[in-house]
Amino acid sequence: MQQRVRLPGPVMLVEDDPDIRAMISQLLELEGYRVVAFANGVEALRELRAGLSPAVILLDLMMPVMNGWQFRAEQTQDPRLAAIPVVVISGDGRVSDKSPQVEADGYLRKPIDLDVLLAAVARFALPESAAS
Amino acid sequence: MAHSDEAELRLTEERLARVGVLQELTVAALDLFDPALPMDEFLDRLATRLGCLAALCLEHGAQAPSWRLISGAGLSRPSLALSLGKPGEHPATAALPYPELDRPGLVRWHFPVTSAPDVATSLLLLFDGPPALPAQYYGMVSRLSEIVRAALVHRSLYERSLDSERRLLEQKTLLECQMEASTNAILFAGDRGEVSFNRRFAEVFGLPHGAEPGFEELARLMSAALEVPEAMAGWSDWAPGREAPACHGEVRHRDGRTFDLFCAPVRRQGGAALGRGWYLHDVTPQKRAAEDRSRLLAQEQRARALAEEAQGRAFFLAEASRLLAGSLDYAATLERVANLALPSFADWCMVDLIEEGQGLRRVALAHVEPDKHEVAEQLRRCSVSDPRAAPAWVAVALHTGQAQLHPVVGAQTLRELCDDEAHLALLQQLGVGAMLVVPLTARGRRLGVITLGYGSSGRSYGEADLTLAEDLACRAALAVDNARLYGQMQEAVRNRDEFLSIASHELRTPVTSLRLAAQGLLRMARAPGGFEKAPASFLGASLETAVRQANRMAALIDKLLDLSRIRAGRLDLQLEQVDLAEVVREICAQTAEERAHAGCELELTAEGPVVGRWDRGRLEQVVANLLSNACKYGAGRPVKVTLSCEAAVARLEVADQGIGIPAESQERIFERFERAVSASHYAGLGLGLYIVRRVLDALGGKVGVASQPGAGAIFRIELPLAGPETSAQAQRGAA
Numbered sequence: 001m002q003q004r005v006r007l008p009g010p011v012m013l014v015e016d017d018p019d020i021r022a023m024i025s026q027l028l029e030l031e032g033y034r035v036v037a038f039a040n041g042v043e044a045l046r047e048l049r050a051g052l053s054p055a056v057i058l059l060d061l062m063m064p065v066m067n068g069w070q071f072r073a074e075q076t077q078d079p080r081l082a083a084i085p086v087v088v089i090s091g092d093g094r095v096s097d098k099s100p101q102v103e104a105d106g107y108l109r110k111p112i113d114l115d116v117l118l119a120a121v122a123r124f125a126l127p128e129s130a131a132s
Numbered sequence: 133m134a135h136s137d138e139a140e141l142r143l144t145e146e147r148l149a150r151v152g153v154l155q156e157l158t159v160a161a162l163d164l165f166d167p168a169l170p171m172d173e174f175l176d177r178l179a180t181r182l183g184c185l186a187a188l189c190l191e192h193g194a195q196a197p198s199w200r201l202i203s204g205a206g207l208s209r210p211s212l213a214l215s216l217g218k219p220g221e222h223p224a225t226a227a228l229p230y231p232e233l234d235r236p237g238l239v240r241w242h243f244p245v246t247s248a249p250d251v252a253t254s255l256l257l258l259f260d261g262p263p264a265l266p267a268q269y270y271g272m273v274s275r276l277s278e279i280v281r282a283a284l285v286h287r288s289l290y291e292r293s294l295d296s297e298r299r300l301l302e303q304k305t306l307l308e309c310q311m312e313a314s315t316n317a318i319l320f321a322g323d324r325g326e327v328s329f330n331r332r333f334a335e336v337f338g339l340p341h342g343a344e345p346g347f348e349e350l351a352r353l354m355s356a357a358l359e360v361p362e363a364m365a366g367w368s369d370w371a372p373g374r375e376a377p378a379c380h381g382e383v384r385h386r387d388g389r390t391f392d393l394f395c396a397p398v399r400r401q402g403g404a405a406l407g408r409g410w411y412l413h414d415v416t417p418q419k420r421a422a423e424d425r426s427r428l429l430a431q432e433q434r435a436r437a438l439a440e441e442a443q444g445r446a447f448f449l450a451e452a453s454r455l456l457a458g459s460l461d462y463a464a465t466l467e468r469v470a471n472l473a474l475p476s477f478a479d480w481c482m483v484d485l486i487e488e489g490q491g492l493r494r495v496a497l498a499h500v501e502p503d504k505h506e507v508a509e510q511l512r513r514c515s516v517s518d519p520r521a522a523p524a525w526v527a528v529a530l531h532t533g534q535a536q537l538h539p540v541v542g543a544q545t546l547r548e549l550c551d552d553e554a555h556l557a558l559l560q561q562l563g564v565g566a567m568l569v570v571p572l573t574a575r576g577r578r579l580g581v582i583t584l585g586y587g588s589s590g591r592s593y594g595e596a597d598l599t600l601a602e603d604l605a606c607r608a609a610l611a612v613d614n615a616r617l618y619g620q621m622q623e624a625v626r627n628r629d630e631f632l633s634i635a636s637h638e639l640r641t642p643v644t645s646l647r648l649a650a651q652g653l654l655r656m657a658r659a660p661g662g663f664e665k666a667p668a669s670f671l672g673a674s675l676e677t678a679v680r681q682a683n684r685m686a687a688l689i690d691k692l693l694d695l696s697r698i699r700a701g702r703l704d705l706q707l708e709q710v711d712l713a714e715v716v717r718e719i720c721a722q723t724a725e726e727r728a729h730a731g732c733e734l735e736l737t738a739e740g741p742v743v744g745r746w747d748r749g750r751l752e753q754v755v756a757n758l759l760s761n762a763c764k765y766g767a768g769r770p771v772k773v774t775l776s777c778e779a780a781v782a783r784l785e786v787a788d789q790g791i792g793i794p795a796e797s798q799e800r801i802f803e804r805f806e807r808a809v810s811a812s813h814y815a816g817l818g819l820g821l822y823i824v825r826r827v828l829d830a831l832g833g834k835v836g837v838a839s840q841p842g843a844g845a846i847f848r849i850e851l852p853l854a855g856p857e858t859s860a861q862a863q864r865g866a867a
Binding site for chain 1: 637640641642643644645646647648649651652655656667670673674677680681729764
């Protein structure tokens with residue numbers, strides 16, 4: 001896989017489960033990333049349109065209010081946002097099989113392995129500070 | 133004068149002697165008229181009176197080769213046996229074989245006395261030299277030969293008459309023997325009333341041996357014993373002296389025998405009637421043989437018809453089975469099977485099926501007459517939602533599970549079979565003369581009813597048809613059952629896949645947090661400096677997360693176990709006095725964090741205590757599920773919880789102002805793995821409301837929902853304070 005230019009900027013996390021959201025945020029922050037987390041697509045999209053420019057978006061698919069598919073559709077239609085790399089977090093292979101495939105730059109499958117998570121984020125984002 | 137007197141006297145004496153001889157010989161010749169007497173005496177007397185050496189009577193038949201000596205006088209016994217000369221020689225001139233006559237100067241007097249046209253007869257007198265007789269003697273003998281001829285003619289006639297009389301007697305005897313020996317019964321009645329009949333006749337009509345009945349009695353006997361067809365009227369209408377035509381026909385004796393009776397006038401050769409004859413020929417054996425033959429033929433035809441019928445049935449069943457096995461679309465298949473039954477087994481055929489949630493549905497109605505199509509179509513649409521409200525014949529078949537055979541359905545029977553007026557009118561138009569009703573039963577469950585009927589064809593149903601219909605129903609029921617099982621199985625597989633998908637997703641969420649927490653801790657531990665350098669907040673948060681996720685998983689597993697328990701009917705209740713108000717308050721407190729995440733404020737109205745005989749753990753589960761749903765689908769708006777108690781029934785309302793539930797989903801959401809909205813938006817097993825309903829069922833309460841999409845949902849629970857009925861109470865209630 002071609003190594004992309006890693007960009008500075010926060011990691012955006014869109015995930016409805018509060019525990020997963022908190023866990024991923026804490027772990028990434030320990031690695032020196034800045035994390036901005038949202039519980040659904042609507043909130044995340046609002047921030048993006050308000051000017052937030054993350055290095056990568058970690059996107060859960062099954063969420064209330066606005067799910068991952070809808071978020072992705074909105075994002076790719078917005079030329080200012082379309083280029084932001086997205087790593088999709090899918091809960092279940094079966095659900096994904098039945099659901100329309102989401103075009104993404106990376107995929108994480110629950111339960112997420114920490115090393116895989118860190119590697120996926122590291123492909124697109126630079127830590128803002130060195131890990132302690 | 134004396135001389136002339138003397139001469140005259142001598143002449144007179146001579147004449148007198150001649151007359152005497154003539155008289156004597158004439159008398160002797162007259163004796164010849166008696167055929168019993170031989171000619172010998174006459175010839176002896178002739179020879180003696182005339183002084184012949186011999187007197188012979190010879191004859192020559194037209195066909196005979198030579199003359200034959202009939203009788204002779206003056207010949208020795210051996211000579212009498214000698215045969216006469218050569219053929220064709222005349223006795224007047226032929227040489228004679230008799231030694232006595234072998235002398236010179238033999239004189240022959242020959243007189244033909246032929247008495248019959250085909251036989252020449254001669255009288256031959258032989259003298260030793262010229263006879264010393266007056267010349268008149270020759271003439272006298274000549275005249276005498278005329279008498280002999282007459283006597284011989286008479287003699288011959290008499291003999292012939294005797295002969296024909298004898299022959300007649302013989303023929304009569306022969307005829308009588310034949311008549312007696314005949315196997316036919318024969319009666320002859322003469323015009324003078326005389327009767328004759330044979331032994332067989334006496335036997336047939338029971339006449340005692342030796343009886344001599346008159347014609348009238350015989351006629352009466354015959355009339356009494358015989359059954360004579362009308363076509364032969366007049367067979368006995370005869371009386372002696374009357375003319376009646378011949379008649380012929382078959383009659384039955386009262387003893388069971390059958391006779392061929394011929395009855396006809398008996399005529400003499402000229403055509404005049406002699407009387408009447410009755411001839412009875414026993415045709416019983418032929419008759420029986422013919423009857424046997426026709427019975428065998430009938431049997432064979434019957435057997436053939438049965439075989440063909442059986443073949444028809446077998447073919448029908450095979451074809452029906454083929455159709456039934458060929459498709460899982462049982463409604464369409466039953467329609468084809470109903471049509472297959474026409475016209476061999478029914479004029480019309482209808483199939484009613486109990487469809488889950490739809491009541492009784494008439495899936496098929498076929499009719500043999502195209503012009504009844506409209507009626508059939510109306511009848512087809514006569515489905516009823518409640519099988520118990522079906523027309524009597526269907527309801528009875530469904531209730532008893534027994535097939536009904538109605539060989540004849542009259543107006544009254546039809547009214548009894550069909551108590552539904554709309555149905556009755558349509559059935560009357562359709563035409564019902566006979567009916568067969570068979571329930572469709574599979575695995576002990578009544579699935580529906582097949583009804584076969586005859587109308588316009590006027591045919592009827594028998595036991596064989598019933599068997600056929602039951603066989604058909606058995607196969608049809610099996611096919612319907614199979615198709616439904618297949619459908620259920622597919623549904624079950626779909627449900628299982630869905631469940632596995634959701635369950636794995638639900639498990640993945642806590643496992644994800646747990647794994648990240650554990651891996652984070654591990655990464656910390658392996659990092660230079662280890663935990664010592666790790667931020668304390670991270671350690672605490674990770675461990676808290678790990679514990680919380682473990683709890684979540686435990687709760688999930690509990691839910692799955694509950695599902696198993698409910699499905700197995702083992703939702704054990706631990707009944708005790710529970711204050712529902714307290715439970716509600718506790719759960720509200722416990723779910724504060726979740727509400728906070730969801731952004732839903734709580735408005736709790738719980739006037740306590742509301743104490744009932746319930747299972748505390750299950751109540752907690754119910755309240756938690758309802759609150760959880762309210763938060764999940766509450767769109768961040770306030771959630772209202774209201775508890776009240778009235779008439780020994782506790783009422784709990786959980787109202788949100790969220791997305792709401794469409795009307796068509798409001799029943800479905802209480803089923804397993806169901807939710808009103810897509811799983812891609814809302815996580816969860818889809819088991820919460822299912823468990824709520826089952827718990828309330830077990831506690832004798834109920835749950836309902838009132839909602840409009842976009843306007844939130846209100847879940848209402850009613851719980852009797854007394855708790856669930858005991859099993860004894862439940863049984864009394866059911867009875």
